[in-house]
Amino acid sequence: MFKQNLEKISYPKIEEEILKFWQENKIFEKSISTRDENRSFTFYEGPPTANGKPGIHHVMARTLKDLVCRYKTLKGFRVERKAGWDTHGLPVEIEVEKSLGIKHKSEVIEYGIEKYNQKCRESVFTYLDLWEKMTTRMGYWIDLDSAYITLDNKYIESVWWALKTLFDKGLIYKDYKIVPQDPKSETVLSSHELALGYRETKDPSVYVLFQRLDADEYFLVWTTTPWTLISNVALAVGPDIDYVKIKTNGKVLILAKDRLSVIDGDYEILEELKGKDLLGVEYEQLFDYCDVDRKAFYVIAGDFVSTEDGSGIVHIAPAFGADDYEVSKKYNLPMLQPVTRSGVFTDEVTDFAGQFVKDADNGIILKLKKEGKLYKKETILHTYPFSWRHQDVPVIYYARESWFIRTTSVAKRMVELNKTINWQPPEVGAGRFGNWLEENKDWALSRDRFWATPLPIWVSDDGDMFAVGSIEELKQGFIEDNGKRISVADVENLDLHKPFVDKILFERNGKIYKRTPEVIDVWFDSGAMPFAQYHYPFENKENFEKKFFPADFICEGIDQTRGWFYTLHAIATMLFDSVAFRNVIVNELILDKNGMKMSKSRGNTVDPFDLFDKYGADTTRWYLVTNSPPWRPTLFDEEALVEVQRKFFGTLVNTYSFFALYANIDKFNFSDSPVPYNERPEIDRWIISKLNALVEEYEKQMDAYDVTKAARAVSDFTIDQLSNWYVRRSRRRFWKSEMNKEKLSAYQTLYECLVTVAKLTSPFAPFIAEEIYRNLNTVTKKENYESVHLADFPSITYREPELEEKMDVAQKVVYLTRAIRAKNNLKVRQPLKRMMVVVEKDKRDALAKMKDVILDEVNIKELVVLDDDSEIVNKTAKANFKSIGPKFGKKVKAVAELIKNFGKDEIRRIESGENIETEIDGDKLLISKDDVEIMSHQIEGWVVESEEGVTVAIDTELNEKLIEEGLAREFVNRVQNMRKDAGFDVTDKINISFTGNAELVKAIINFSDYISNETLAEKLISEKITDGGFRQDWKIGDFECSIRIEKI
């Protein structure tokens, strides 16, 4: 027996059962182990940080990942996929700091790094349970048991191997760089971290006067960071920019000519000069807190100087700006940095010592004003980065010694390799990611924090250094305990984190080497996952090189462009001169219904678990994939989920239920051999052909990673073709009591459609697909798979394109006919005498063949295919612009008008292939057949409807017989409704008694065979209705009528 009443079970409940089934029967494991080892499809899981709650956008990314992997499995690939967790880094530390009430980095040291890192380690797994639950519940198949975890020694060892390799290649170096840093955590921010904090803010915008040493003149200089003025060492001008010397308010000022608009009040231009004329001019130090050890305080050239804002003269503070630092190296300028790492002025700056630099702005401006060095002060609104973890803490650009990876040395290669990656959507790869690579800057690798992979570089007092690339090498080091050296090899439970690794020393050539204290950017951890997840090169060397690298497919959110996508790509390029991934789907954000970003503070987030409980994971997954392409921002709308469930899943399940209901009645179990396709009725061949067309389309889209189109195609087929046409049209064949070849063919056909649709649906909605597949296959045992996810992708078995086209025509005619009936208030139950169809010649044959389908569908007795040159067809002509456009150019409009006015005669001539000669503006023109579209819109005296070359007309005249038949149909309809209301089974036989007026009774009697047959009535008696049975009163047309039915 096929399982029945599927439509009455809740989706979440089915899903729970399927989950149990998968688990108990290890279906996921089998979906890998049963696939050929030599046909691997490699997928990389981007490790989420498990210390935050999973949200709906994670469901989106995971759905995409899962469905591609499941699809590839269907296609016979072996898709091994390991889960992974990102466990290091500042986000983890921030959480721990919060819980410990730590506000500043120094407090961590007081608290104890060992204890602190232990807390970090513990906190990482706070949400792991939730993540695993979500992963399992949504049906995301990934190996959670063998998940890679970035804090594991093995993982770190692989990362160290990578770092040592880069170090030995000379790609890691130490330098000053101006880096954005979070003054609160005293930590350098990576560009991706920095990006999180940009927001609009008000800052002072001040114009400052720098006095020339050689003249009583002033340079007018603009800045939005007054606190950096204390560290000023030079002024930069654009050598080719025009400057002016002006007299205003009794002072002589120098500024760019294009910036004169910043001058308040009247001025007089004294002199015009080029920037290069100013080079070398010395000026008086603005504030004298700091001494310099080199020549400073003069005008230099800077190519970054613009006249878009400010005064065209840029103040240079090498410690606090990237451009500043670059240019200062060129001129060998001193660097003044009277600011601590936490953004506070040092004692040197006596007036502002201990003040946070941004807070000192006002005081500095006041001092300038007092000393007459301020020209004017305004406030500007601009975007400025703030710390992404500490609200209202502005990022400070600061010169720090840092370790860098020389990614610029492979920048070109990265660009080249990127061109071989298939990005979905392509513009992210070519545009966003490509541009980022073009502008590549060296990767700031080090972080002065605690909970991360330690940088494995050991340095001696004289600056000699080496990198350690394995635990084996580390064992050559020692630690000191009470003055005794203990070899690392003898240490139990090695932990490759701080503070332990900091205790390890090496002695080489009589020198002692100590580890540099920094840890590394967590993004290096995740970028190293292709090899680190397999502990390469210490283990799995062969498999890695053969199978696990590079990935065939990855998928993450757009926010990973500069994050994981970049680090994967950069590391793979540097280490293996290869891409890290061949195909990538980039998914966009999920916004709320109103297009707002979802965030905890807005309270508009969606809890995935709620959705799973309410609608099921399948519905959620299907919705996310089909609503809009994943690489477009999705506006999340819960009501649309309801619709998805009703429309697609409802229809699919009902189609299955229909099949199950009748297959059980007929004891169909597919034990007979299949009826050859070419022996099946037309409608069966048609749906099988359509089904195969769907498989083709699906495969094409999936292989192009356009998963939305693939899923939409499945949905359209299921709803429009399978359910609303095939099943509806074929219902009667299933009702028939006797089993014959024709009926067998119907069962086999519908069965095949359901199994195939289940397979195509399975990557997207793995639960319901499993349910349907198993319900079918367990009974028939047609395939030897215990799960749809172990099955093979359907192969193309049968196509009959001409038949598909024919049915298209028939469907079009039916739709038009129904439109006429609707417009003229002619119920479909009322049979009509005749319809006429006018079509183009090449479709006439198709139409004739589809006659029966059409007539049955629209309840009309006769179909006349009309010759379109028949007298009663009225034709009009229309210009074919595609043809006349290129031919007649400017005369198009006149020609079109001419064609529109063609009469019967011209149309006939054109149709017979004759050219029509005409004259416009004195030029002779020839209008040929291709230039004209002939339409047969009207048939004289008939109601018509037409569309794209098909015109349908129906004869609305009724006769007595037709009216009687209409009444009989109405009667059947009432009886059927009663059967349903009475709760009779579809196979129950009944007796009917009825009363009504003479006309109705006559109709019923005349059509009694038809009525009995339709309603499974043994007796159909016109009599006074007595008590008993199930009775209802009806109005049929204008007639009253009472009906009683009883089960026999």
Added chain:
RNA sequence: GGGCCUGUAGCUCAGAUGGUUAGAGCGCACGCCUGAUAAGCGUGAGGUCAGUAGUUCAAUUCUACUCAGGCCCA
């Protein structure tokens, strides 16, 4: 300020190598159909295809600019 994307019906989305009737679903109104369907079908109302300019015989489609939204980068 720069880069990329988006703007089509009240809402969510299709589509168009440039061609004269721009589609679907939801919602609304009316009607139909129902022996699987808490379904389905039809009709109707609803669109200056964001705006402006240009190229062209012809632009919603191509180009430029503008506006609005989003993301990324400064």
